[in-house]
Amino acid sequence: MQTHNQTELYENFRRFNAQVGHTVVWPHYCLTNAGLRDKKGAVSENWQAEVPLLLSSLTATLQARMQAVRMESIERDLLTLKGQVSLLQRGCPAVVPIDTLAPEPLEVIRPFHVTVEPYENEYRASFFDANLSAFGETRNEAIWNLKDIISATFEMFVDVSEAKLGPGPARQFRVLQEFIRKP
Amino acid sequence: MAIITKELALRIVKKLKAEIRTRPNRPHDLACVFEGGILIAAFGIRHGSNKNLGHDHIPDDLHVHPWEAKLLGQCPLSRDEWLTILTKKGLV
Numbered sequence: 001m002q003t004h005n006q007t008e009l010y011e012n013f014r015r016f017n018a019q020v021g022h023t024v025v026w027p028h029y030c031l032t033n034a035g036l037r038d039k040k041g042a043v044s045e046n047w048q049a050e051v052p053l054l055l056s057s058l059t060a061t062l063q064a065r066m067q068a069v070r071m072e073s074i075e076r077d078l079l080t081l082k083g084q085v086s087l088l089q090r091g092c093p094a095v096v097p098i099d100t101l102a103p104e105p106l107e108v109i110r111p112f113h114v115t116v117e118p119y120e121n122e123y124r125a126s127f128f129d130a131n132l133s134a135f136g137e138t139r140n141e142a143i144w145n146l147k148d149i150i151s152a153t154f155e156m157f158v159d160v161s162e163a164k165l166g167p168g169p170a171r172q173f174r175v176l177q178e179f180i181r182k183p
Numbered sequence: 184m185a186i187i188t189k190e191l192a193l194r195i196v197k198k199l200k201a202e203i204r205t206r207p208n209r210p211h212d213l214a215c216v217f218e219g220g221i222l223i224a225a226f227g228i229r230h231g232s233n234k235n236l237g238h239d240h241i242p243d244d245l246h247v248h249p250w251e252a253k254l255l256g257q258c259p260l261s262r263d264e265w266l267t268i269l270t271k272k273g274l275v
Contacts, residue, residue, distance in 0.1 A: 120185055122237055133240040134211070134227065145210045149227045152206060152213050156225060160215075166223035168246060168274045 016051065093117035096125075096143055104151035107183045116142055130175045131168075154180055185237030186249045191256035192228055192238040195245075198255055199262055203228070216245075218266060223275055246274055 099111040116125045116139045125146035126133035134149045136142030157165060157173040165173055187195075196203065201214040211227035226244035229236050242252040247268055254260035269275045 119239065120237060124239070131243055133243060135229070135237050135240065145227075145229075148210045149213075152204075152209070152211060152227065153225060156204060156213055156215065157222075160222050164221055166218070166221045166275060168224060168269075169222045 012048065016048075091118055094139065098127075098143075098147065101147050101151050101180065104147070105183065106151050106154060106180050108179060109181055110179050112179045114143065114146055130172050132172070150176070150180070155182075158182060184235060185239050187238040187241045187252055187256065188234060189229060189231070189236040189238055190234040191253065192226075192241055194256040195241060195252065196228065198258075199224075199245075199265065201226075218275060221275075223266075223269060246272055 094116045095113050096116055097111050097113055099108050101108060112127065112129075114125050114127045116123055118124075119135065122135045122137055123139050123142035124133055124135050125139075125142035127146060127150060130150070130153075132146065132149055132153060134142060134145035136145045153172065154176045157169060157176070160169075162170065162173065195201075196214045199214075199216045201216045204213040204215060206212055209230070211229055214226050214228055215222055216224040224245050226238075226241050229238065239249065242249040245252055245255070245265070247255075247265065251260060251265075251268065255265055266275055
């Protein structure tokens, strides 16, 4: 292998840069990997002929790296989106129709809707019109507990009798009577 | 953690001199508050041994803000003061 001195080498690089129209910085490892320079730092005689090979090798490496970076970015975005969808699903209130209070001995005369939403680390089911709500560890448990409180409240209002209900309970009773009755 | 825990809910029951209607094998007991023989509020007490069990439905049931319900359980707000709040809202 013939060697070039440092000045000659930089002069060749300067010419190459002038030909391509911009400055290309050639790191030492590029030259070594491309076989343009041996481990002792000597540059091969026909290094200029090998520059296109070096360029295509760099291009391929760069494209592979860009592809990998792109995939990593897509994976990261996908994970973020999955997390956000999961949060939305958990945080989104659900509206549930109620058409039976079984096994309670009460009849639903007009189906009504209740909402279920996450609350702290539980779920809260609410029948807003009647100002009644209940909690549960799952959506189903919250609905089940709300049905229980609806029937318990209604039966208690019936037991107490309408004349002995204050303004708040009387209003609740009137709302409940719109939807349920004792058969 | 819930604003009104079961422990606090039971203190509210005591403070308001509520009558408990026990309901075995059901998820809730029912606490009824009477004033002058008239039912003015009712709320559910969840079954379960966990004293931190959430009872955040109670403020709505008592027609007060959550912090007022908390004060009821923690002592600073008396039964009479709560009745005054309800009277102002036309609920007594």
